[in-house]
Amino acid sequence: MSKDNIIVGLEIGTSKVCVVVGESKPDNSVKVLGVGQAPSRGVRKGEIVDFETASKCVHDALVDAEEKSDVMIRSVYVGITGAHIASFNNRGSVTVAEDQEGIEERDFEQVRTNAREVSIPSQNAFIHSVLQHYYVDGQDGILNPIGMMGRKLEADFHIVHGITTRIKNTIRCVKEIPLEVEDVVFNPLAAAQVVLTQDQKNLGALMIDIGGGVTDYVVYVDGAVKESGVLGIGGDHITNDISLGLRIPMAKSEKLKIEEGSVILGNCLPGDVIMLKDDSGFAGKEIERETLNTIIHLRVREILELLKRTLEVENHLDFLGAGIFITGGCSLLKGIDHLTEELFGMPVHVTHAQTMSGLTSAFENPQFSTAIGLIKYAQALHSDKRGGWLERLRTKFPRFFLF
Amino acid sequence: MIELNRLTTPASGLDIKIKIIGIGGAGSNVLDRLVLDGVGDADIVAMNTDVQSLTGSVARDKVQLGRNATRGLGAGGDPEIGLAAAEEAVEEIRGALEGSTMIFLCVGLGGGTGSGAAALIAQTAKERGALAVVFATLPFSFEGKRRRRQAEDALAALQEAADVVICFENDRMGEAMSPKAGIHQAFVNADQTISQSVKAVCGLLRRTGLIHLGFDDLATALRNNDARCLFGFGEGDGDNRAHDALALALKNPLMDRGRMLADAANVLVSIAGGQDMTLNEVQVLMEELNRHIGDNAQILFGAAVDAKMGSRMSVSIISSVVAGGSPPIARERTRPAPATVTAPEAEEEEPEQASFGMEEEEPVEEPALQPRIPAAVSKGTSPAVTGPLPSKTPVERQASLSFEPATRGRFEKSEPTIIDGEDLDVPTFLRRHIKVK
Numbered sequence: 149m150s151k152d153n154i155i156v157g158l159e160i161g162t163s164k165v166c167v168v169v170g171e172s173k174p175d176n177s178v179k180v181l182g183v184g185q186a187p188s189r190g191v192r193k194g195e196i197v198d199f200e201t202a203s204k205c206v207h208d209a210l211v212d213a214e215e216k217s218d219v220m221i222r223s224v225y226v227g228i229t230g231a232h233i234a235s236f237n238n239r240g241s242v243t244v245a246e247d248q249e250g251i252e253e254r255d256f257e258q259v260r261t262n263a264r265e266v267s268i269p270s271q272n273a274f275i276h277s278v279l280q281h282y283y284v285d286g287q288d289g290i291l292n293p294i295g296m297m298g299r300k301l302e303a304d305f306h307i308v309h310g311i312t313t314r315i316k317n318t319i320r321c322v323k324e325i326p327l328e329v330e331d332v333v334f335n336p337l338a339a340a341q342v343v344l345t346q347d348q349k350n351l352g353a354l355m356i357d358i359g360g361g362v363t364d365y366v367v368y369v370d371g372a373v374k375e376s377g378v379l380g381i382g383g384d385h386i387t388n389d390i391s392l393g394l395r396i397p398m399a400k401s402e403k404l405k406i407e408e409g410s411v412i413l414g415n416c417l418p419g420d421v422i423m424l425k426d427d428s429g430f431a432g433k434e435i436e437r438e439t440l441n442t443i444i445h446l447r448v449r450e451i452l453e454l455l456k457r458t459l460e461v462e463n464h465l466d467f468l469g470a471g472i473f474i475t476g477g478c479s480l481l482k483g484i485d486h487l488t489e490e491l492f493g494m495p496v497h498v499t500h501a502q503t504m505s506g507l508t509s510a511f512e513n514p515q516f517s518t519a520i521g522l523i524k525y526a527q528a529l530h531s532d533k534r535g536g537w538l539e540r541l542r543t544k545f546p547r548f549f550l551f
Numbered sequence: 552m553i554e555l556n557r558l559t560t561p562a563s564g565l566d567i568k569i570k571i572i573g574i575g576g577a578g579s580n581v582l583d584r585l586v587l588d589g590v591g592d593a594d595i596v597a598m599n600t601d602v603q604s605l606t607g608s609v610a611r612d613k614v615q616l617g618r619n620a621t622r623g624l625g626a627g628g629d630p631e632i633g634l635a636a637a638e639e640a641v642e643e644i645r646g647a648l649e650g651s652t653m654i655f656l657c658v659g660l661g662g663g664t665g666s667g668a669a670a671l672i673a674q675t676a677k678e679r680g681a682l683a684v685v686f687a688t689l690p691f692s693f694e695g696k697r698r699r700r701q702a703e704d705a706l707a708a709l710q711e712a713a714d715v716v717i718c719f720e721n722d723r724m725g726e727a728m729s730p731k732a733g734i735h736q737a738f739v740n741a742d743q744t745i746s747q748s749v750k751a752v753c754g755l756l757r758r759t760g761l762i763h764l765g766f767d768d769l770a771t772a773l774r775n776n777d778a779r780c781l782f783g784f785g786e787g788d789g790d791n792r793a794h795d796a797l798a799l800a801l802k803n804p805l806m807d808r809g810r811m812l813a814d815a816a817n818v819l820v821s822i823a824g825g826q827d828m829t830l831n832e833v834q835v836l837m838e839e840l841n842r843h844i845g846d847n848a849q850i851l852f853g854a855a856v857d858a859k860m861g862s863r864m865s866v867s868i869i870s871s872v873v874a875g876g877s878p879p880i881a882r883e884r885t886r887p888a889p890a891t892v893t894a895p896e897a898e899e900e901e902p903e904q905a906s907f908g909m910e911e912e913e914p915v916e917e918p919a920l921q922p923r924i925p926a927a928v929s930k931g932t933s934p935a936v937t938g939p940l941p942s943k944t945p946v947e948r949q950a951s952l953s954f955e956p957a958t959r960g961r962f963e964k965s966e967p968t969i970i971d972g973e974d975l976d977v978p979t980f981l982r983r984h985i986k987v988k
Contacts, residue, residue, distance in 0.1 A: 192965040231968060380968035381975050388960040389978035393987045398961060418813070418843045419801045439987050446979040454970060 154181075155530070156213070157522025158206070158224040158327075159335070160318060162191045162361025162384055163477060165205045166516060167213035169221065170506070170523035178527050180506035183516060184213025193361040193380045194229040194335075196317050203321050210325060223328030225526045227518050228275070228318050229335040229362050231380030233310035237280065238263045241302040251284065251293045255301050263305040273312040275334050280304040280372035306373040308334050330526065336364035336376050338521035341528065342501035342511070343475050344368060351469035356455065356488075357517060358478035360384050363451055364518075367459065369467045379454060383478045386447045393443045394435055400424060404440060405481075411445045412483035413438070448484060452491050471495035475517040567756055569593040570651035570681075571749060574669050575633075576601065576625075577659020577688060579608045581749070584742040585657075586610075590750060593655075596647050598672065600636045600664045601625040614647050616640045616668055626663025630701050633667020644675050653682045653756065653766070655749055656713070661690035661698040666705035673712040682766060683713040684752065686745050691721045714766075715773050717752075717780045717869075719745060744803065747784045751867040755821045755853065764821055764853030772819035772851055773871045781806050781815060781872065786865040792824075793832040796866045797839055806868070812843040815870040819851040824864040826856060836866060 155178070157168045167184040186208035190198030214221055240263025242255050264274060282290040284298035293301055319329050340355045349368040357364040360383045366376040383405070390401035390409075408422050416437040426432030459465050471494050474484060479498045488496040501511035501520040511520050571593050573582035579597045586595065586609045597610035602623035605613050615623070617636020626633040637644065648654060654676040658665040673683040687706060690698045710716050721741055755764055773780060783806045785799025800806070812818065820840060822833055833854055844850065959967070962976035969975065973982060980987050 192962070193968065197965060231966075379970075384961070385976065385978075388962060388976070389980065392960050392978050393980060417801050417806075419798065419839060442985070442987055443978070443980055446983065446985065450975075450979045454975075 154219055155523040155526045156219075156221050156224045157227065157338070157519045157526065158209075158322065159227040159519040159522065160191060160196065160202065160206060160321070161188055161359055161518075162194055162382060163359070164188050164515070165191075165202075165209040166519040167209045167221070167224070168516065168519040168523055169213055169217035169219050170520070170527070172523075172527045172530060173505075176527070177505055178520075178524050180511055180520060180523075181219060182213055182215075182217025183519070184209045184211070184216055186212060188360075191361065193231060193382070193384070194359070194378070195232075195314055195361075196321055199317070199321060203324055206321060207325055210327070221327065223330045224322060225330050225338075225522045226318060226322055226332045227335045227338050227522050228310070228315055228332050229359075229364055229378050230310065230314060231362065231378050232314055233275070233308060233334060233378050234272075235306060235308045235376045236266075237304060237306050237374070238266050239302055239304050240264070241300060243300055244298060250295045250297050251301050253294055256294065256303070259301055259303045260305065263303065264307065266307075268309045269311075271311050271313070272309045273315065274307060274309050275315070275332065276306070276308040276337060278306040278308070278337070278373045280306055280374070281370075304372075306376065308337070308376060310334075331529070333522055333525050334364075334376065335359075335518045335521075336366040336378075337373065338525045339364070339475060339518040340366050340368065340373075340521065341524040342521045343473055343499055343517050344470075345502060346371070348470040348473070352464075352467040353470040354459070354465075354468050354472045356452075356472065356474045356479075357476040358382060358451065358474065358484075359476040359518070360478075363455065363478075364476075365455060365459075367464045367468070369464060374464050374467075375459065375462055377458065379451065379458075381447075381451050381454070382476075385451075386444055386478070386481075389443050389447050390440065394433075394440065396424065396433060396435075404435065405444065408435075408437065408440060409444045410441050410482035411448045411487045413441055413445050416441065444481065445487070448478075448481065448487060449491070452488055456491060465492065465494075468494060471497060473497050473499045475499055475514040477515045479514045567653055568651045569653045569655060569753060569756070570596060570648065571655040571657065572596045572598060572647070572672065573608070573610065574598050574656060574658040574672060575662055575665035576604055577662070577665060578657045579604055579610070580659075580738070581657040581686070581742050581745045582608060582610050584739075584746040585749060588743075588746050588750060590753060593753060594651070598640075598644070598647070598664075598668065600633065600668075612647055614640060614643050616664065626667060628698070628701075629663045630667035630705060633663040633665070634671060635667070636664065637668035637671045641671070641675065644672055645679065648672075648676050648679055648681060651681055653684065655752070656683060656685045656687075657745060657749065658685065658709075659688045659690070660702035660705045660709075661694060662701075666701050669705060670708035670712045673709060677712065677714070683715075684769075685709050685713040685716045686719070686749055687716060688719045688721055688741065688745065715770055717748060717773065717782065719748075719780070719782075744782075748782045748867075748869075751782075751784045751821070752869070754823065754857075755819075755867060758823060758855040758857055760821075760823075760853045760855030762852060762854045764819065764851060768819055768851040768853070769869065771849075772817045772869050781812060781868070781870040783868040784865065786863055788863045792862075792864040793836040794839065796864050797836050800866050800868050801843065812848075812868075812870065813845050814872045815844065815848055816872075817849045817851060818844055818868065818870040819853075821853040821855070821867045821869075822864070823855045823857050823860055823866075825860040825862055826858060827862060828856060828860075828864055832864065840866075840868070 153172045155170045155172055159166045165186050165188045169181045170178045171181055172178055186205045188205050190196060190201030196202045210221060240259040242258040242262060244251055244255055260277060264277060281304045282293045283302040284290050284293050284296055285300050315332060319332065322329050336355060336357055339357050343355050344353050350371040352369045354367050355365065362382045363379040367374045387398060387401045387405055390405055391398050420437040421434045422437055424433045424435060472488060472492055474488060474496060485496045485498050500514040501517050571585065573579040579599060582595055582597055595610045596612040596614060597605055597608040598614040598616055599605045600616045600621045602615060605615055617639050620632060620636045620639050626636060656669060656673055658669040660666050673685060676683040687709060689702045706718060756766060783800035783803035785796040787795030822836065959976040967974050967976055
């Protein structure tokens with residue numbers, strides 16, 4: 149197996165650090181060879197707050213992945229997230245030179261550069277500019293403008309940017325391992341690569357990745373990214389709420405959330421209690437199930453309502469033909485699909501990485517969607533280098549320029 | 552002789568002569584079930600228009616209704632025919648009821664025989680000076696609206712005629728079944744629930760308890776006309792038997808998952824156990840049950856020691872609420888009406904009333920949420936908390952949230968997530984002022 153074909157994705161999440169080793173197949177599929185993970189510490193809301201601890205966790209996960217996949221890992225694609233990341237859509241335009249026969253590739257590059265000529269806060273840097281649509285002389289629906297005749301080339305881009313220093317922190321953390329960073333990818337864009345199929349993207353879909361620290365989302369309409377972003381609320385908040393509400397330690401709350409929690413209300417007997425066994429430092433306690441579910445329900449509902457409000461601003465919700473896809477660790481919460489359906493009024497699927505082969509147990513777990521998405525994303529970049537126009541138009545992202 | 556043998560003093564239970572009568576097809580199914588489960592020494596009588604079903608019944612005494620009207624066939628789902636059949640056999644019915652002081656009627660409403668004959672039989676029983684307790688089932692909703700209407704008419708007539716009507720809704724019993732269970736299992740389950748309650752009521756009236764419950768208590772618990780009956784029975788064994796028994800009782804589909812208890816005005820609780828039942832166990836059980844019951848509800852409490860129970864402990868809960876737990880009743884029960892409290896039980900209720908301390912009064916509701924949520928949530932989990940706050944107004948209680956609204960827990964030191972001016976790291980339930988304890 150040649151080294152070139154190995155792609156490694158690293159996600160430094162709030163609850164776990166996860167390394168996925170994949171092999172890129174000639175037919176553009178990806179085979180998952182192994183998944184390494186370590187419980188994450190020193191990360192809050194998707195961002196590193198304790199550098200050394202986080203570094204150690206990344207190291208642990210890496211060793212685990214190397215053992216499991218039997219591959220020496222030298223370089224990785226790193227997923228990033230955090231509430232500081234923002235996005236917007238912008239149109240770039242370029243006038244094609246008079247003497248030119250048709251639109252050339254450099255015009256396209258020029259359009260991309262132009263699209264970025266907008267003011268973002270000085271501390272921020274661009275992470276992605278994802279192509280949405282072309283217009284040649286104002287004509288809509290052009291799939292591939294290169295070679296076409298026209299005087300004016302325009303293109304819509306979805307631009308993602310975030311605070312430079314914070315992104316650099318993540319990169320530094322990985323580089324100290326030491327590991328090469330091939331590229332950094334905004335988490336939801338990576339996850340969407342494997343969670344959503346092309347059909348779903350064309351029909352219009354909203355992917356919500358509710359992770360440990362943050363909730364990432366991305367909206368696809370007509371096959372293009374229309375909106376993406378991060379809410380700084382996630383599973384940790386649910387655990388924290390439980391801990392404060394029931395006055396039990398965080399570790400117990402986390403366990404309770406995973407094993408017993410549900411977002412559906414009014415489904416329990418009033419006397420339905422969960423017995424928490426006592427152990428050192430913790431006196432046993434009875435927890436009323438409905439109380440637990442209420443705490444979870446209120447928080448999850450709030451996250452979803454907030455998301456809905458955010459998405460309603462741009463009015464994308466009316467164009468989601470395929471519905472909503474929930475992934476990430478919190479998608480495992482019982483009843484979350486019903487609640488989402490109730491709030492958004494459209495079909496909701498709890499889903500995980502789809503178009504993969506290899507370790508079934510890995511990609512069927514929604515917790516790994518982002519990490520697996522990273523290798524799929526990277527593979528798309530790779531195949532792009534080999535040509536394939538449509539692939540390229542869909543997934544061409546610029547190399548990250550921070551390093 | 553200094554020792555007073557308490558178990559033999561109240562002889563009231565011994566002279567109650569109970570007869571259990573199954574009317575119609577559903578009724579005789581219940582009888583079969585009862586015989587399987589064993590009902591002690593009660594007499595069992597089957598009454599039906601359908602001879603075939605009658606011959607198949609395990610009951611020793613059988614009464615064929617409508618020898619001429621139906622000629623041994625069923626009533627064909629027509630209550631008129633059922634009534635005519637019963638009128639025809641009224642002398643035989645009288646004969647069958649002879650000599651009993653209490654009549655239990657098991658009947659499935661909605662069909663012909665049950666809906667038509669039950670009220671007449673109940674009336675006949677009452678004319679003979681016996682108390683009539685009816686265990687009626689309402690049909691599944693899939694059986695159609697007409698059947699439902701017939702059942703409701705019959706139920707109304709029964710409520711007039713009988714002393715006590717305990718009404719079971721098949722739909723709700725179906726809810727408790729796993730979706731994969733066979734239809735046979737569903738019906739068996741319904742029969743089992745009824746048989747259980749017949750036995751429980753039987754036991755309740757016969758057992759001579761330490762704290763005795765009588766027929767008057769039963770009548771009080773089920774007093775509301777047009778009421779839905781709540782019934783739960785549970786039995787437990789082992790170390791945690793008190794808790795297990797109660798949990799099982801509350802799981803009964805007729806308790807509507809225990810929620811309805813909050814609206815009940817009178818709740819009858821009967822605890823039975825073997826010789827080794829401890830006061831502590833009873834206390835634990837009652838404390839736990841109290842969490843489900845509204846502040847002003849009257850508890851009719853009975854406890855009995857029955858050597859036959861061995862190491863087991865059982866609890867039966869019987870109550871009724873007006874369908875939907877409507878406000879007028881809630882108003883009425885702010886002060887348990889003294890006129891309706893049956894005299895002999897006055898001393899029994901006292902200890903129970905004292906142990907109440909639940910804060911259940913209208914909690915502040917978030918308009919976006921269903922009204923059920925806060926009510927269900929506000930049932931306290933720890934009895935220690937409930938002690939000190941028995942007589943405060945709802946407003947004061949709401950203010951007594953024990954922590955600062957600014958609690959951020961593990962996010963104390965991290966960058967706050969502030970959206971629309973709200974610090975989202977603070978638990979949602981705190982920001983929305985929803986009480987979770």
